Amino acid sequence: MAQSIRETERKYAAPAADDTSWLPDLTGVDPVASVADRGVQDLDAVYYDTDDLRLTRSAATLRRRTGGTDAGWHLKLPLPGDSREEIQAPPSDAMPDELRDLTLSRTRGATLRPVVRIRSTRSLRHLLDPEGGLLAELSLDTVQADSLLDDSNHAQWTELEVELAEGADPALLDDIDEMLRENGVDRAHSPSKMARALAEATPFTDHAPDVRAQRAPRSxxxxxxxxxxxxxxxxxxxxxxxxxxxxxxxxxxxxxxxxxxxxxxxxxxxxxxxxxxxxxxxxxxxxxxxxxxxxxxxxxxxxxxxxxxxxxxxxxxxxxxxxxxxxxxxxxxxxxxxxxxxxxxxxxxxxxxxxxxxxxxxxxxxxxxxxxxxxxxxxxxxxxxxxxxxxxxxxxxxxxxxxxxxxxxxxxxxxxxxxxxxxxxxxxxxxxxxxxxxxxxxxxxxxxxxxxxxxxxxxxxxxxxxxxxxxxxxxxxxxxxxxxxxxxxxxxxxxxxxxxxxxxxxxxxxx
Structure with missing residues (x-):
């Protein structure tokens, strides 16, 4: 049985993962009182889409992940602002029918197939309040993406994710964002790892989200x-x-x-x-x-x-x-x-x-x-x-x-x-x-x-x-x-x- 969570996060371009001297002390952001090191995780995810990338164009992603605390199938659907809904299903060899059905309005019945494999080494930190309660997760990811389409291109990068904990004040993201920008850490250009992987590991693929009528209408x-x-x-x-x-x-x-x-x-x-x-x-x-x-x-x-x-x-x-x-x-x-x-x-x-x-x-x-x-x-x-x-x-x-x-x-x-x-x-x-x-x-x-x-x-x-x-x-x-x-x-x-x-x-x- 799938379960749904709301995920609110922002991504940043990270200079490097082995040297974190560029990362500012976030205890300067109220109400963050301490930053706890939660170790390193190895994550391996295969992303599924149609041949013409209908999920990606509609800002949705479907993946099967191993490793970490939430291994299994994940369907992410866009929500306003920095949020997405993540619908999770337990690990299985076959794609869960429930998740496949939830993609139908986007795929319109076209076959879903593996298109990208993304492996990440994640250094995880928890931002805690004075009582030790979780405010946000800070993840520093070293990412390797491999195209599973007709080509065999690869891409590597490092990125920083800040994900708000359930029940935390959304204003905290703005305060952390201000601190990071003041220290030269800018927002990532791609909205997701999948989008960046398609851009860099499949450079000849038109993967842009479906945003029509961008120019001002005249007629x-x-x-x-x-x-x-x-x-x-x-x-x-x-x-x-x-x-x-x-x-x-x-x-x-x-x-x-x-x-x-x-x-x-x-x-x-x-x-x-x-x-x-x-x-x-x-x-x-x-x-x-x-x-x-x-x-x-x-x-x-x-x-x-x-x-x-x-x-x-x-x-x-x-x-x-x-x-x-x-x-x-x-x-x-x-x-x-x-x-x-x-x-x-x-x-x-x-x-x-x-x-x-x-x-x-x-x-x-x-x-x-x-x-x-x-x-x-x-x-x-x-x-x-x-x-x-x-x-x-x-x-x-x-x-x-x-x-x-x-x-x-x-x-x-x-x-x-x-x-x-x-x-x-x-x-x-x-x-x-x-x-x-x-x-x-x-x-x-x-x-x-x-x-x-x-x-x-x-x-x-x-x-x-x-x-x-x-x-x-x-x-x-x-x-x-x-x-x-x-x-x-x-x-x-x-x-x-x-x-x-x-x-x-x-x-x-x-x-």
Whole structure:
């Protein structure tokens, strides 16, 4: 069973390992009170990647290490700043299926093979506080890297790593960094040993991390491609968290899928529909598969909260037990759908198609035009669709048809919001303000939809309780509360829409 740790470290270029006179006395950094020598370790690691280095390009690494205190398989995934998540599995001859699965969004099913062997002689020191508690590890590594690709090149270097201990103040890294720099020890140019090994031991390999759209976007196509690249990257990085059932991961991935779909729909004047329409269909499929788990999650939290907030004397019968049984029955099936979708060839084909989209976007003639005119027109077009749906919904009498119309308007509001996000870099404050106001419409209509869905679930629970001879009072009471909540959101919706449809704001978007 793999376990996960958070690793926060910085690397430095070290002049030499045999003579450490260049290394400053770090007890001058508060709260470091002493530096304890922890001896020397010999580490041997083989790094795995695809032939075209898809893991390395996405700032991830997979290795099998022997030696040291953490021998085994390690998958490292990037986190913001100086941190990475390290997922560790015990030593074994074969690559653990769990780690292989966690790389799939990056490898897209391509074969993983040994690409680099890195052997290090590590001199380890612990930076301790006055009570002897560990603050950070300081590792001075003499490194030998050997390419396992078609060539047989070698590289050697020395580097210094400073890794923060669990629970230590991140500001300590900054203070140590300042002390090292003052003594002429500079940060390493490569983010990892793997990256440096590829640069020096395989000098003809393009190993650069995947950072697209580095130059400032100028045209509408530039802006749109940069936005799509960020979304595809986010989708790739969310995959491991979804597979492990991390909190909010399914919701974030589903939202990313919607953003991609919305962007491809709204900016059809920029991208060729023959390419993007099939992609939209596949994004919709995946969103639907993930939707079962996310929708159940939202509904379960809402119903549980409703029961919890009732006075005890109003909870009649085994309400909590029935709700828990309902949750278990539905959650397992929804989770299975998510994992089956992520394990399917269809999903990997979608990831391949998305990567081709951003690497070689199918731009139309309008893509070369100035972004303000093209993107504002597309954004206002989506807003006009929202206006038509909202006018229809607000003009209907209360009832199921109006509930459905409000839900359709809500989906249109999402598309406006996502189109505004894509246009924000080109249109500035006007797109940001419009997106913020449309988000308020989406929030009110979303709360309305959640209340409508909750009513259906509560009615089904009440019927099941009645069939089992249990009191139905509590379920009926909760149903009435949700009905009242839905009607209250209907009353709030016109005001939210009025702000989002303000003519002055729309003129600002246009000009």
């Amino acid at each position: 509408a196509g530039d802006h749109l491609t940069a936005h799509l690249s960020r979304l595809v990257r986010a989708l790739t990085e969310l995959d491991p968290a979804v597979r492990r059932g991390r909190p909010d991961a399914v919701h974030r991935m589903r939202t990313t899928l919607r953003r991609l779909r919305g962007c491809l729909r709204s900016y059809r004047s920029v991208l060729d529909r023959e390419v993007t329409d099939p992609l939209r269909a596949e994004l919709k499929w995946l969103g639907g598969e993930l939707g079962a788990e996310r929708d159940h999650e939202v509904l379960q939290e809402r119903l549980t909260k409703g029961v919890r907030e009732l006075p005890g004397e109003l909870v009649l019968g085994p309400v909590t037990a029935r709700l828990q049984a309902w949750d278990v029955a539905h959650r397992a099936e929804a989770r299975r759908r998510t994992l089956d979708a992520l394990a399917s060839p269809r999903y990997l084909a979608l990831l391949d198609a998305l990567n081709r989209l951003v690497e070689d976007p199918p731009l139309r003639a309008k893509a070369s035009r100035r972004p303000r005119k093209v993107m504002s027109k597309a954004l206002l077009k989506e807003h006009d669709r929202l206006r038509r749906r909202m006018d229809r919904a607000l003009g209907m009498p209360p009832g199921p048809e109006r509930d459905a119309a409000i839900h359709e308007a809500r989906k249109a509001a999402k598309r406006v919001r996502y189109a505004a996000e894509a246009a924000r870099a080109a249109l500035g404050k006007s797109a940001r303000r419009l997106g913020k106001r449309v988000k308020a419409v989406q929030r009110v209509s979303g709360d309305h939809h959640d209340a409508v869905v909750a009513q259906d679930a509560l009615r089904a629970l009440a019927v099941a309780a009645h069939a089992a001879g249990e009191p139905g009072f509590t379920w009926g009471l909760l149903h009435g509360q949700e009905r009242a909540a839905a009607r209250e959101r209907e009353r709030q919706l016109p005001a939210a829409w009025q702000r989002a449809g303000d003519s002055r704001l729309l003129r600002a978007v246009r000009h």
